Amino acid sequence: MATADDLKFQEFDDAANLLAANPDATTISIDEPVEIPKNQHSRLQEPGREEDDELLGTDDSDKTELLAGQKKSAPFWTFEYYQTFFDVDTYQVLDRIKGSVFPVPGKNFVRLYIRSNPDLYGPFWICATLVFTIAVSGNLSNFFIHLGKPTYHYVPEFRKVSIASTTIYAYAWLVPLALWGFLMWRNSKVMNIVSYSFLEIVCVYGYSLFIYIPTAILWIIPQKVVRWVLVVFSLCLSGSVLVMTFWPAVRDDNRRIAVATVATILLLHALLAVGCLAYFFDAPELDIPAPIIPAHNGTTVITKS
Amino acid sequence: FPGLADVSIPQDIPVEGEITVPVGSHSPDEDYSTLDEPVKDTIMRDLKAVGKKFVHVMYPRKSSALLRDWDLWGPLVLCVSLALMLQGGSADSKDDGGPQFAEVFVIIWFGAVVITLNSKLLGGTISFFQSLCVLGYCVLPLTVAMLVCRLVLLAGAGTISFIIRLIVVGAMFAWSTLASTAFLADSQPPNRKALVVYPIFLFYFVISWMILTFTPQ
Numbered sequence: 457m458a459t460a461d462d463l464k465f466q467e468f469d470d471a472a473n474l475l476a477a478n479p480d481a482t483t484i485s486i487d488e489p490v491e492i493p494k495n496q497h498s499r500l501q502e503p504g505r506e507e508d509d510e511l512l513g514t515d516d517s518d519k520t521e522l523l524a525g526q527k528k529s530a531p532f533w534t535f536e537y538y539q540t541f542f543d544v545d546t547y548q549v550l551d552r553i554k555g556s557v558f559p560v561p562g563k564n565f566v567r568l569y570i571r572s573n574p575d576l577y578g579p580f581w582i583c584a585t586l587v588f589t590i591a592v593s594g595n596l597s598n599f600f601i602h603l604g605k606p607t608y609h610y611v612p613e614f615r616k617v618s619i620a621s622t623t624i625y626a627y628a629w630l631v632p633l634a635l636w637g638f639l640m641w642r643n644s645k646v647m648n649i650v651s652y653s654f655l656e657i658v659c660v661y662g663y664s665l666f667i668y669i670p671t672a673i674l675w676i677i678p679q680k681v682v683r684w685v686l687v688v689f690s691l692c693l694s695g696s697v698l699v700m701t702f703w704p705a706v707r708d709d710n711r712r713i714a715v716a717t718v719a720t721i722l723l724l725h726a727l728l729a730v731g732c733l734a735y736f737f738d739a740p741e742l743d744i745p746a747p748i749i750p751a752h753n754g755t756t757v758i759t760k761s
Numbered sequence: 762f763p764g765l766a767d768v769s770i771p772q773d774i775p776v777e778g779e780i781t782v783p784v785g786s787h788s789p790d791e792d793y794s795t796l797d798e799p800v801k802d803t804i805m806r807d808l809k810a811v812g813k814k815f816v817h818v819m820y821p822r823k824s825s826a827l828l829r830d831w832d833l834w835g836p837l838v839l840c841v842s843l844a845l846m847l848q849g850g851s852a853d854s855k856d857d858g859g860p861q862f863a864e865v866f867v868i869i870w871f872g873a874v875v876i877t878l879n880s881k882l883l884g885g886t887i888s889f890f891q892s893l894c895v896l897g898y899c900v901l902p903l904t905v906a907m908l909v910c911r912l913v914l915l916a917g918a919g920t921i922s923f924i925i926r927l928i929v930v931g932a933m934f935a936w937s938t939l940a941s942t943a944f945l946a947d948s949q950p951p952n953r954k955a956l957v958v959y960p961i962f963l964f965y966f967v968i969s970w971m972i973l974t975f976t977p978q
């Protein structure tokens with residue numbers, strides 16, 4: 457074939473014909489995660505990959521819109537499909553956790569750490585740990601606050617575990633779903649440079665919840681000031697990770713919508729922290745039962761129920 | 762193949778030999794039918810297998826008996842007894858109190874299933890039921906701890922009894938986690954061991970918490 461044809465994007469059957477015509481030609485196989493362009497047809501870098509796929513029409517029949525990379529090619533009813541979401545090593549998970557706790561100014565958590573390999577291990581187990589940490593810490597904190605009071609009888613409060621798990625898993629999965637839907641909708645109106653897949657958003661949210669685990673443990677300290685300082689501190693850290701991740705995805709949009717989106721993200725994050733603090737941890741020093749009035753005429757005492 | 766066209770077996774040489782392929786592992790079911798044996802033998806065989814696995818858990822060595830001949834009787838017995846012993850706690854108000862029987866059951870079985878799925882998704886080579894078997898059997902030290910806790914609570918519920926319970930539950934929790942990791946660690950890819958061990962740690966921690974916070978009425 458003429459050399460000019462070699463520079464154009466060629467279908468696989470043409471390549472087979474090429475090979476049949478010239479069996480001695482060397483062939484190169486290029487793996488998926490390589491960043492160098494396979495051909496000169498405008499292959500954008502990772503951020504534009506989704507639009508590029510639609511342009512090229514290389515829609516895998518098994519690839520749904522929820523996925524970002526082409527490597528997840530197993531059909532969704534096989535086990536191997538789900539194994540691709542757990543393709544992380546220990547040091548990678550630790551790196552991602554570190555990246556969610558210490559935000560690097562200017563660096564995007566998704567681009568820096570996730571890099572088109574979103575995993576479900578981190579979000580799932582961080583949420584599970586957070587559920588039990590909040591339940592256990594809340595129980596311990598209540599125990600220490602009420603210790604010594606004569607009317608207090610310790611209860612394990614096991615029901616709160618199910619409430620905690622519903623809340624946290626709903627936050628970690630429904631909010632990314634809503635955000636992803638919203639970003640997709642805005643993407644159809646305004647062409648953004650940066651767009652995230654659903655799993656990447658779930659990943660960011662899951663890892664950003666990690667800071668609440670040590671925060672929940674420190675909430676055992678029965679001082680209001682300490683607790684609120686912790687809330688603000690952890691909100692700053694994880695909120696900044698979220699903002700730095702999602703600001704590039706909305707900044708090309710209408711200014712007010714962009715600011716409103718980021719503000720909503722932060723507000724929901726704060727609401728989760730404050731809600732957990734209020735529900736699972738009794739307020740210190742406020743929960744004083746009514747004083748026991750010595751009954752002179754045999755009337756019963758009324759204590760705070 | 763032209764050379765073999767004229768090969769024939771002479772009629773007067775008897776052909777003899779064994780057609781059956783010898784089976785590698787002995788399985789007594791093929792030697793004799795278990796239908797004819799007394800029921801006591803059948804039950805005792807299974808009970809002995811369960812008992813042997815209990816011993817393996819209490820003295821964890823790298824033996825493959827727990828993995829090879831998995832069974833779920835032991836985990837079922839342990840789970841039911843643990844859930845029963847966790848009953849009778851303070852359950853006076855509407856939503857406070859210890860876990861209900863169904864909650865303990867669900868936590869143990871659902872937790873074991875999730876951990877097994879997690880280990881398989883991370884690339885572990887262990888089979889589903891083998892992992893369930895190991896995780897279930899390693900609840901044995903915690904069941905022993907629950908028994909000890911209930912006995913200690915019969916004597917009193919003060920600070921000393923709490924310290925004793927804390928030490929016992931802590932030691933049994935460490936024993937459970939170490940025993941299950943000893944059995945399961947080999948089947949994991951080497952650079953993901955911590956990712957598989959951590960959920961097991963969390964699982965036994967939750968069960969230990971339920972045992973430790975048990976307060977009688």
